[in-house]
Amino acid sequence: MVKFLKPNKAVIVLQGRYAGRKAVIVKSFDDGTRDRAYGHCLVAGIKKYPAKVVRKDSAKKTAKKSRVKCFVKLVNYRHLMPTRYTLDVDLKDTVTLDALQTRDKKIAAAKETKAKFEERFKSGKNRWFFTKLRF
Amino acid sequence: MVTAKKTKKTHESINNRLALVMKSGKYTLGYKTVLRTLRNSKGKLIIISNNCPPLRKSEIEYYAMLAKVGVHHYTGNNVELGTACGKFHRVSCLSIIDAGDSDIIKSLPGDH
Numbered sequence: 001m002v003k004f005l006k007p008n009k010a011v012i013v014l015q016g017r018y019a020g021r022k023a024v025i026v027k028s029f030d031d032g033t034r035d036r037a038y039g040h041c042l043v044a045g046i047k048k049y050p051a052k053v054v055r056k057d058s059a060k061k062t063a064k065k066s067r068v069k070c071f072v073k074l075v076n077y078r079h080l081m082p083t084r085y086t087l088d089v090d091l092k093d094t095v096t097l098d099a100l101q102t103r104d105k106k107i108a109a110a111k112e113t114k115a116k117f118e119e120r121f122k123s124g125k126n127r128w129f130f131t132k133l134r135f
Numbered sequence: 136m137v138t139a140k141k142t143k144k145t146h147e148s149i150n151n152r153l154a155l156v157m158k159s160g161k162y163t164l165g166y167k168t169v170l171r172t173l174r175n176s177k178g179k180l181i182i183i184s185n186n187c188p189p190l191r192k193s194e195i196e197y198y199a200m201l202a203k204v205g206v207h208h209y210t211g212n213n214v215e216l217g218t219a220c221g222k223f224h225r226v227s228c229l230s231i232i233d234a235g236d237s238d239i240i241k242s243l244p245g246d247h
Contacts (some may be wrong), residue, residue: 003176004201030175039174077174081194082201 005030005041005077007092010085010129013045018071021045022129023080024087026072026095039077044095044113047071049132050121066122068130070113072099072106087129089116146210150219152239153182157221160235164220166191169230173198178230180205180240186212187227195228205244 005011009025023045032038048069053062072095091113099109121130156162163172172178173195181199183192183206199206209216213225220226234240 001176001179002201002203005174078170082198084201 008086010083010087012081015079026091044072068117070110072109087126152237153219155237161233162231164226164229169228172230173202177232180231182207182209183228184209184213184216207243
């Protein structure tokens with residue numbers, strides 16, 4: 001009886017090219033829109049997880065290993081598995097519906113979420129979100 | 136995990152309450168609609184049969200945990216649950232949206 005598909009919820013994408021990837025809900029459209037007549041949400045997720053960083057890595061190597069590649073997508077609720085985790089990042093202004101209209105806007109939005117995700121990864125918080133789901 | 140053997144009396148009373156819900160309340164049957172009611176927070180109680188596949192059972196329980204909705208494991212398989220709902224088909228899981236005149240939601244989640 002509690003709505004749980006809310007912004008900042010960490011979810012796992014189940015279908016499509018990004019199946020098995022973790023993502024965070026940025027905006028949810030419970031009743032759908034004219035174009036998508038089903039419940040769906042805008043998610044920002046990780047396309048390529050950061051590699052495991054070891055202590056003996058040089059600074060250059062750590063920087064290279066901590067890179068995160070992101071994607072932005074509209075996903076049907078049916079194709080998501082919600083989790084009990086949340087990720088508090090402010091993506092409301094960078095990731096918008098209008099960013100998905102053209103290719104370069106999408107790339108720009110993905111670049112900004114990449115910056116935010118990398119900063120969050122380096123701070124050591126939300127470790128679960130940045131580990132690859134093994135299956 | 137099974138406590139004492141479920142007495143016949145409580146089992147019958149669950150069946151009676153379920154019959155009352157079927158008559159007077161709103162409900163949906165089936166896995167897809169159960170998840171849908173959990174997502175849009177309309178479901179008030181979920182009932183799962185005992186031969187529901189374990190992966191599906193844990194998935195429904197996880198969604199219900201996120202939605203803070205009670206789950207009742209019916210003592211009986213999907214054939215019996217279908218009969219209890221007054222249907223002529225098997226029902227593996229069902230979601231009660233509005234209990235109508237029944238007190239099933241108040242009485243059940245206590246024993247889970």
